[in-house]
Amino acid sequence: MKLSHLVKDRKIHHRLYSDPEIFELEMEHIFGRIWLFVAHESQLPEKGDFCLARMGRTEVLVVRQKDGGIKVLKNSCSHRGTRLCAAPHGHTGAFVCPYHNWAFNLDGSLKALPHAQSYDEQVCPGAADMGLAEIPRVAVYRGFIFASMAAEGPSLDAHLGPLAAAIDNLVERAPNSELTICRQKTSLVYQGNWKFHHENANDTIHPSIVHESSVNSARTTPVDMADFRADKGQTKGMMLANGLPPQDWAKISLSGSALGHSFMGGFYRSGLLSAAHEDDVAKAYRVALEKAKGKQKATEILAMDRFNNLIWPNFNVNAQFHQIRVVHPLRHNRTLVEGYCFRLGGAPDEMFRRASRFLTALVSPTSMIFGDDMEIFERVQKGLGSDGIDWLDMSRGLGRESPDDSTGGQMTASETASELPIRSQMQAWTHYMGDLEI
Amino acid sequence: MKLSHLVKDRKIHHRLYSDPEIFELEMEHIFGRIWLFVAHESQLPEKGDFCLARMGRTEVLVVRQKDGGIKVLKNSCSHRGTRLCAAPHGHTGAFVCPYHNWAFNLDGSLKALPHAQSYDEQVCPGAADMGLAEIPRVAVYRGFIFASMAAEGPSLDAHLGPLAAAIDNLVERAPNSELTICRQKTSLVYQGNWKFHHENANDTIHPSIVHESSVNSARTTPVDMADFRADKGQTKGMMLANGLPPQDWAKISLSGSALGHSFMGGFYRSGLLSAAHEDDVAKAYRVALEKAKGKQKATEILAMDRFNNLIWPNFNVNAQFHQIRVVHPLRHNRTLVEGYCFRLGGAPDEMFRRASRFLTALVSPTSMIFGDDMEIFERVQKGLGSDGIDWLDMSRGLGRESPDDSTGGQMTASETASELPIRSQMQAWTHYMGDLEI
Amino acid sequence: MKLSHLVKDRKIHHRLYSDPEIFELEMEHIFGRIWLFVAHESQLPEKGDFCLARMGRTEVLVVRQKDGGIKVLKNSCSHRGTRLCAAPHGHTGAFVCPYHNWAFNLDGSLKALPHAQSYDEQVCPGAADMGLAEIPRVAVYRGFIFASMAAEGPSLDAHLGPLAAAIDNLVERAPNSELTICRQKTSLVYQGNWKFHHENANDTIHPSIVHESSVNSARTTPVDMADFRADKGQTKGMMLANGLPPQDWAKISLSGSALGHSFMGGFYRSGLLSAAHEDDVAKAYRVALEKAKGKQKATEILAMDRFNNLIWPNFNVNAQFHQIRVVHPLRHNRTLVEGYCFRLGGAPDEMFRRASRFLTALVSPTSMIFGDDMEIFERVQKGLGSDGIDWLDMSRGLGRESPDDSTGGQMTASETASELPIRSQMQAWTHYMGDLEI
Amino acid sequence: MSAGYSPDLELHEAVRQFLYLEARLLDSRDWTGWLDLFDESASYFIPLGGEEYDPETGPALLYEDKALLRLRVTRLGHPRAYALDPQPVTTHAITNVSLTRKEPHLEVSSLLNFHQFRDGEELFLTARLQHLLAGAPGAFKIMRKTVFLTNAGGWHSVMSVPL
Amino acid sequence: MSAGYSPDLELHEAVRQFLYLEARLLDSRDWTGWLDLFDESASYFIPLGGEEYDPETGPALLYEDKALLRLRVTRLGHPRAYALDPQPVTTHAITNVSLTRKEPHLEVSSLLNFHQFRDGEELFLTARLQHLLAGAPGAFKIMRKTVFLTNAGGWHSVMSVPL
Amino acid sequence: MSAGYSPDLELHEAVRQFLYLEARLLDSRDWTGWLDLFDESASYFIPLGGEEYDPETGPALLYEDKALLRLRVTRLGHPRAYALDPQPVTTHAITNVSLTRKEPHLEVSSLLNFHQFRDGEELFLTARLQHLLAGAPGAFKIMRKTVFLTNAGGWHSVMSVPL
């Protein structure tokens, strides 16, 4: 049977989530081909800087080259496959294997090996095929490094399409247009399929329901706003925001593309985080931005009010709050979500504190908000079991789409609390997977 | 190869226990078709009462309907499959999904959903196919609720056959013929195949061997009978009972049917639990029973002296001591045994205390008796490993069967400590599985 | 595809280490056919003595028979497969199954069973096919018991070939030619493929690299030699020994055979353990040996200076230090290494203490030396992952072999820090596995 | 700093040492030594399921008086108690010991981290323990012991060694 | 033998009992009782990753003042807090309690072995705890609590119950 | 109530604090600080298998005198000790501390719950510890330390950090 039979206009077959065999195919045909975010340039400022990253289930080294370029290499020695580095990041002149001291240049080529005289000409420094395996395509978009395991395919620009604007906006929010990623990241694992994350992230029905406990707690707990010393009430604002009334949620715009990408409009209507609100810090920041970019440009930058910009299959940019998330599939029913925040170059320090608090409040394993999403993902996986239901429904708002003007019509938009983002994701899934037989 | 080749007259191939693939087929072709006990009506006295149950590996809701009937529904939301209920039991007017608040009526039909206006006519309250999946057949036999995942098949009565008498006897032991199940249940997991439980339960050779440590401890520990304040010596009696001499065990009658069912005669020959013995409590109970049912009927009821009434594949009725067990396959080498006891309507409270103590002493994970059975099951699974032996033997007493008069000849009986019950189980297994190819 | 395509002259495909399916075939076609060490006769001095052993993943009983012979029986009752013995060793007149008391003679034949009268003639004491499954071939070489699951195949002598000399040397190091194995064994598990162990054991490049931390610690820690009360500096000597300079390592001779066996020359150049060194204990021992065997013979025995004698696929004899290791595959990525030491009959007690300390220092889970090998094995398995590299290289020293005179040309030798031992192992692997299809 | 707060330090220590003694007797498989810690009128209760209830009103994971414990202890030492062959090796780690006087007795609350190794398999359980103690330091007797297992409402494998 | 060494025994006992009380409040889901142990100016910090850092300079597993803890405690008791339905059953076992005076406060170091059972799933975490306590025995208040998780640098599943 | 029973409370506390100190030194990877707790004549023994035996009569999981421990400690801090790179993070939780005088020494029995996290992998071990201590509170030295692992008779993965 062709996999395309498992995705219909309005329905998704449960095997997309519950079948380990389909997961293996996804690893090969999606994560083995598509552009994946692997690192931010600020992790690798100097020649010889490197960090570990995951592409699907493969561990790679992202390495700043001597010529300033970037290569992505498999983290496996070419002699016997030994994992080269275990440290998450570092600086080196060469990668030396712990087993027999084979040394590899920053570009992955074999640099030196002991007892070289015992080898014939096929194994010697610089020998073809004796270097570290190089990921064939690497591209950087405004500091965001992506790699693809496929030697051929659409360019990164073509892949990002209108979602590049989300990255642009994040970068431009830094007065000097320089971002620094923060090393402390959250690493949250849930027992559910990787696709749940993106399907949920732009689902505008769930927040007021799933997050009712935090909405309600924020509403009812009597705390003097001045008492929020640690975050000036930002977390409370985040908790409250999910409690928008249904009619307001329905007005949040949603856009999706055939590439699987989507984004939703912002929904922080009041408090510290709302675009409208401006306290001392926000003001100082705006002034810095205006100074750097001019008033009109700064206003445009700050006016882009979107929450989750989902770049399929596993990247999420929240430009407004200087956050990204990367979703790593581990097994068909197990997923890792990494969360990072950024320091905006030229902005007040306090802006970074806010981004830190935002990440802590939203994506940490102790989050009062995300904890309930995770619980839901696990309940979905349990409920699907091996035969809970046959087909999942994704028909909400079907047929009510219109071209999205904000993207020059490159995407489709909806203002009906639509499941349009899920349908976009399934369109991309079918593109990559549909012709395979199972 | 046809699976029927794995079961011979006197031999069972080890793959029936050690092969995960055969286990998958059992889940589909036995547990996916046959009548399975899911709940007792006393768990659901009121309209809107529900409880969770397992059918093979599928979690279901057993729900008392508005019309007093009972439906069994899969515990998975029809929208995205989310597990609806996690609480083991409860009372509700509707099942509301935690993800997007879709609400389902007690009969499983879709009752309401938020943002209904964003859907077309295929998704609306009452829409066909948008309700919870209903288990096609449900039948109640004297308060015991059974369900079958197969839309067609033999009736519950046909399935129970002569074993219905065991349920009858349990019910009639209540002076007012009303049973109340006790919510506290034991949940014991062993690392072995599910079939071991029933194969062992009516195996009359094993008790004096496997339980020698408890027989012997009960015999040799000097304890004054008056010191057994908690259970008046009942547990000691249970421990002693397994120590019948071989010739007496051989006289315990065994009956088996082609449907896989079997039962064994009682073997409590002395002490508190023996049919012969009557203390104050037993007397008060007998008087209550006689008052309610008449002397002759009461005598008949109490005279039915059977231990394990095994209803294939996974149910066990011990009418005399007001207990049932349900055996749930988890993996080919992992099984859950649930034990419940009943309160007899109209009987002295003390009778329920005795049933409670019986369950605690026999089926609890700390049981001095059952603990050794469990250990044996795990040793069998270990010994089978992947290639410990090729064929298991079940030939004891082969060829010495005769029609069982107590069941009007519907079953076959033996008084030779026979493995007849295992052969019956294998007959049923072959009926359900034999034609499948592997 | 034929498995022979996965092994080339100079390359090994990663699937030999990462593919569970290939592991299953190895269990059947290597461990299910080849001679495997199961016990040493000193574990079974008396009739009725027995011990447990592993052959691949099968648990067996090694049993001293009434006629003094040895049989190897599966540890699974012929009735229902129950694991018979759990104790690692013992003495008995019969094996009695815990489930139904079937009793088996030391030769595995059915001795007695309860309720025998309920069986027909096919199940009775002595009945054919009702005994414990016997491993078809058992052979003893100078006290070392080997067994093979294949009814036919090369003799043990043919299999051991020139490696028999390693066993000879170990035996002859006992003045009275009697060895006693010590019951305390080390049991170390690593998360990596079983083949890593033998591939590493005669790899003369790795020690100075992998063990640098212990070499260096031994070199730099200022400890007065007299302070080593527990082992007179033996462990320090072992730690130092790995630190030979590369040119000296290159001179350590390596020999390999088409049967997969290999050995390396000794490399303890100084200190307590070096062949050259002789302290009071070593002297007393030499004197005892000379007294028992004559001076010339004793000199020859002590002159055999080899470290790891690897008998493919999973046995390792270190004659000089009275140690053996057995490598048990558990899963494709999980392996158990058992280490034993011997007491030499007629030698000073202190010699056994040294063997004990040697085992503790080298093969214990807390070893300052072997701990780093284990870490490397796990890094190799991680690095291979599912697609870390395609092919492992084993070409070091390829083409520089010459016939090994010390084995009368039966083996091939190299003095170039060669990967010859690995190539030998792959030759044997291909012999057993190459024709299989996958 | 400690003014105004004076716990009976010796009593605390005595109770701790008593619980450690109980643990040690169990871990060293001195079953009769363990039994001797119980008063003749003692009860030992391990509730089932997540809810609180009176042991007289339903089944339990274990509910025994001293007479039944005597039988249990005999079996624990019986050579054919299969579930104890090979023998389990255990640690009963006791923490968070605190006291409440329930005159004339002492109610002791503590936590148990139980670890068992047997025949290659491990078992890890935790529980809150409640001991009702009679007698004076150095001569305590257990009147009642209740074990509130953390996973009381879950599935259990065989539990051979008392907790 | 003990001459020349005189720990303040009552203080040690008081601190232990205070930590046991905190554990008991959490294990009995008395969230507001737990909150009351914190001073109004308190902070509660669970660092992320393996390295030490100031909570003001980066994200954390948790970093809250008492105001935020108030919100947290409300949610812990909220009937629709999914991650707490069914309710987790926990043990917070506290060991290795030792004290350092940091006038006017007391710095307490201890170890936590945390075990949770919920809906058939178990979670086992360990951590080193650091409490900064104000006040006198019997009336301690937590000024600062830091939880150094053993696996701070690893992956985490949802942690609903405070550590 | 405590009459007639007078444990040396200060000694108990001193011993506990000493064991906690040892644990803390290990958990903070202060290997030489840990080594300093051992007397020059000390031995450290981790028996193998389930049976008791004299370390002089057979192999062990570990059996070292102070000289060997010196080597071990150097390696523990060596940058190329692969099994410690990345570094393990550990907790050594000590419970059930009880004392017996073995003049002129003190024999201390305790339980260890050990938890390790390293490179994404966890290791949980428990053991009974036996310390033979010399000297006075505040200046104890370890004469002998024996670690009876609960799973001494089972299979082990690499154990890098001392227990």
Ligand code: FES
């Ligand atoms: S495996 Fe990397 S150098 Fe040998």
Ligand code: FES
């Ligand atoms: S998944 Fe149930 S309402 Fe959406």
Ligand code: FES
């Ligand atoms: S299984 Fe061994 S005697 Fe029955």
Ligand SMILES: [Fe+3]
């Ligand atoms: Fe959400």
Ligand SMILES: [Fe+3]
């Ligand atoms: Fe039984």
Ligand SMILES: [Fe+3]
């Ligand atoms: Fe090595």
